[in-house]
Amino acid sequence: MRKRYDFEQRESEHDLSLDSNFPTEKSRHSVHSIPVYAGVLVLLYLILLYGLVIYFNGRLPAALNVQDESENPSAFISSRAIHDLQLLTKMGPRITGGYENEVLAVDFITREINFIVQQAHKNQKIEWDVQVTSGAYTLDLLHVDQINAYANVQNVVVKVHGTNDTENSLLVNAHFDSVPTSPGGSDDGINVVAMLEVLRKLSKSSARPLHNIILLFNGAEETPLQASHGFITKHKWAKGCKVVLNLEACGAGGKMILFQTGPQTPWLMDYYSKVPHPYAQAAGEEIFQNGWIPSDTDYRIFRDFGGLVGMDFAFYVNGYRYHTKYDDFENIPSGSYQHVGDNLLHLVNSLSRAPELSEEVPTSGKMVFFDFLGYFMVYYTTSIATVMNMAAVLASTAVAVYGITKLGFTKSSTKYIVTTFLALLSGWILAAVVMLLTALLLDNSGRAMTWYANPWLIFGLM
Template sequence: MIVPEMPGLGQRERFENVEHIYEKRLLSRYVYLAVVSWVVLIYCVWFCNGHLPTQWTKADTKSDPEHFIEEYAAFNLKQLTELGPKIFGTYANDVLAVEFLKREISYLATRSSSTNKIEYDVQRASGCYYLSFQPHGFVNCYEGVVNIIVRLTSYISTGSALLVNCHFDSVPGSPGSSDDSLNCAVMLEVIRVLSQSHLPLRNDVIFLFNGAEETPLQGSHAFITQHQWAKAVKAFINLEACGAGGREILFQAAQNNPWLLKMYAASVPHPHGLVVAEDVFQSGFVPSDTDFRIFRDFGKIPGLDFAHSSNGYVYHTKFDNLDYISNGTIQHTGDNLLALIKKIGSSESLRDLDRYSGGRMVYFDVLGFFMILYQEDIGFYFNIVTVIVSFCFQWKILRYIEPGISYLGSLKLLLVSCKVTVFGWILGALWMLATSKILNVYDLSMSWFSHPYLVFTLYYCPFIFSSMFVYVWYQSSAMQRFKALDRAQLYTGGVQVIFCLILLCGTIFGIRSSFVLMLLILFPCLANIGLMAFEKMDCFTHWVTTYFVASSVSVSYVFYLTLLTFSLFIPITGRMGPAASPELFIGCLSIILCALSTSVVVPMIALVKKPKEFLAQVGGLYLLTMVTLMNTSLGFPYSGDPTNPAPQRILVHHTQQRFHHFGGKAYYDDSGYWITHLDHHNPGVLKEIIPELQNARNVGPLCEEVLFCGLPVPSTRLLAQSMHSLWVPAREPVLHFSSTVRLLEENWISDERLLMKFRVIGPSRMELFISPNSHVKLTEWNYNFPIPNGKPLWNSRSTYFIHYATGDTRSDFNLTLWFQVKPKNDETTVDIAVIGHYMNHDYSKGFKAFLKKFPDWAHTTAINSMYASFKF
């Protein structure tokens, strides 16, 4: 090597500088090679996530008559989808869908083998129960719910049964192809295969085609609490959707029945599930719930919860049709379901659940190829051991880099290596907050909604820039005495120590998702231990190569998790409510996932030959994105493109309001369009498109006078959103009959105890809000469950909610309430508001004309409603 002349330096110093220059150049090459390799790795992860199995057709039945055939299931799905929206209480749901299912099941029964016989029942049920939804629970009553139940029994049956559930109803305005007709079509095909199989199942399999899930969760309650076959059910599989197509994900599992997860992992050909999804779903971040809750809470049985989550933009919209279900989706779901049913149906576990019970499990799939699962208590000790080993190694490497350093000096050096990383993260978080604030101020919020790649340039780039900047700054000061390789080892060691501290906290608090940090610590740590054992820590090429390869194993899983996270949560921001801050939410997700995926390599990127040029490139990409958003249409969040929709969700209730004095005389009568935007933009650019919205008023003035502002709120989950909604005056809607409450009886049982009986009349879907006066307490009612806590408060008074749905065109039910009144006086006892939702789509001409003014990127759910308040 030719050593260049360096004025003012001796021979030894010249050789040390040459060595540093050589290492830095070599490090630059390795880092850029690693970046390219990781781009390839990201593509591989993306490909595996989107890969679906080859579809089987009718012609394939000859080669394997007991295989799931997508073509058969797709035909059934087409029939169900073509019925249009199937709302409980409508002809399409309660008659047409039921007749279709009965016809298909009867046909399969005639072709079943003598080994596994089919019997089915049509259940029509009524009932009431308390549903503890978040943030506010309510009484959930139903009448005339229709379920189709199929039982598959073999001649060696033990009598125990596995339940498999789907629902064929849908929300208003949506054909419900993915949610949830797809799973019902899959179940029909599974019934065909099992009923024609000559392999007997040890346990019965009960297939529940649920006719009222969207109302919500009424059909499952009707079956599990009332049907005669429910007593035989020992476990369940629930099939749902929060998107369209793709691989179904296992996102909830029974807490103390690990045998179910083990059977899933051992049997299905295309496993896809992770405990992170379960932790997130049960935390309440996802504004949805499934029949899993009903079977678990009311049936007291263990189960597994699956859902299709790809392309969540079409969930509960007019776009949920066959066009957005990718080829292979049905095959993927059917292959897994059939294999899982065969495994559980042939097992001994259903006969003695206590024998196979246990604690919670940590589980995750590896790119859909296989599952890894282990007991939570084993994971606890494994995490602790990983933390201890990593700490010990990082301490030893400090002594290795600077021999003879004191313990106090080692501690200071360790704190410096950690401090650099933490400062970079803090700076990145502050930049994220500034970006979200700027986007909100310039009305560019959710620009990534229809362009998810913008998340990288808006939030990943600033975070990477911030981390790199701090490393570069420390490189020229505190860490100058170390050569490039030593600095890389110190900085990456600091990242490992921080991850260890976070892992330790997550493990202590029982957060099973902490296994992600364990993976990020484990593989680099093992690689470094191996290098130190073979005395290769000083070999630049060996260390950098080994570190990158080891890190890639764990980081590839973080890439996988990132892809799943954003594909789920970016569409969900379209229904998080007006009060939410989607920019802050996605920004926080971004910096967490960016820290996990890039912190192991950012320290070395900062040590490349020209780090400032790299900083300029990353920062320039961010600035270019911001300038482009502010000056082009790229910042518009929605898309009405039929091939790639990303609609804004809007509820439009054509409403009649009628308020009554004590005694029943109406004193206020108004009508208009109640408009609720389910996302952050309220009403946004729509004011420029729809002239009527320019005359819209806020709903605030009526909030203190009548229960919840006189709005026809269809769910307690929308109470918060309703405070941010708009009211547009309009002529009254088409209502063929009124919604009303009549006092049938008022009886003082004692000086302080009052009984009141009411009759409630209205359409097939109703809500009842009850608020006793401040000196009155509701003590009993005619339901067989306790009175809840009375939250939220209205004017400092308790409130109670009753939801009622019926399969008939009209509702007519009685309500009995017992009050404790202190002291007895002439004031009103209780305020009651009744809300009727008329599902017949008999819209007025004015309402139809108003709805047509909404652009193609807006999905409107339109309902005729009536709000009537009474004082008694």
């Protein structure tokens, strides 16, 4: 900063006579010598912004318990889901093919469903089924075809019948199996128990949905994605499924984010934008759909093998707990249940009455979407995004061109422009080099993942 100022000051002393348009020493001084309080204000603004985002990002809704139900008869009751997850995770890891998964977990889920169906409102028509399925599929992961064959994996499937007597259905999916190293609290137990509580609320309602609601409790996701393939290609209720809500986790606790939607269904966002706790980010869609990470969810199976459209959700904070023994019951705050429960119940109620499920909706295009501090959704089509981005590019180019023409192409101004440009460029290069060196240092000292549990380390890179 100091050096640049000196350089410009000296230059202007020499060149004032060459070009009357060239900034005087006084005007240059006002541009480059920023008062200290301005710097402090910018810093305070950044700290405030960071603090606000951290605060709103971590804020969870208050969890409701059974005593709250008389006042909120149609609301999702977290305490029942919490109780269910405690029982489910007590079984330990639920490995596909193992006793805990195939016997204990299936027994627990079917008993709960049976009980719910027995207590259901007389207007409701609810059926359920245990599917044992075998098959095989090929999936392109990171441009390599992978063949996956499976035998006798299990699905527990519930059908809440709609009033319109067609096969059109909304599908909701979560998996009750886990990896061998984890009790699967957030991945994916919390979503299984949230679905059970949503089923309780649906069953108690006197009003039947317009379209069928299929709840798929899937017993082989970690193997990977087998049971969803078995369901969508073979189950008798699969054919009518039009839209899927897929519930996943790659972290533990926190909020459930909508990270992927479509394909080609901008109308879905009209429904999501009305959920009680909007929380969404389109960046994940780019990462997943461009095949940049060697991971996928059942959403892809439903889309590629069943032609479904839908939304893909996941818990993602505390990602360092994912697939470890620390993804347990104790580490999930009660507000996480309410967050997924309120949003899921709202979406199930609205989408099971959506005309788009029975009509062919001629829509196309992708959406850019994100929430504003959890209060409301901002979403627009990618064609509008292109116009906005191009406008920003044109405006900044115009500013640069205007600045350069104002200076004129004298010897000294050209030197000034080139020096400024080179200073900017070397700033970027230096920043990249410092980041790479820091990464190398962390890697070689065996602390490559330190940032995962300590996100504040990002300040070291700023």
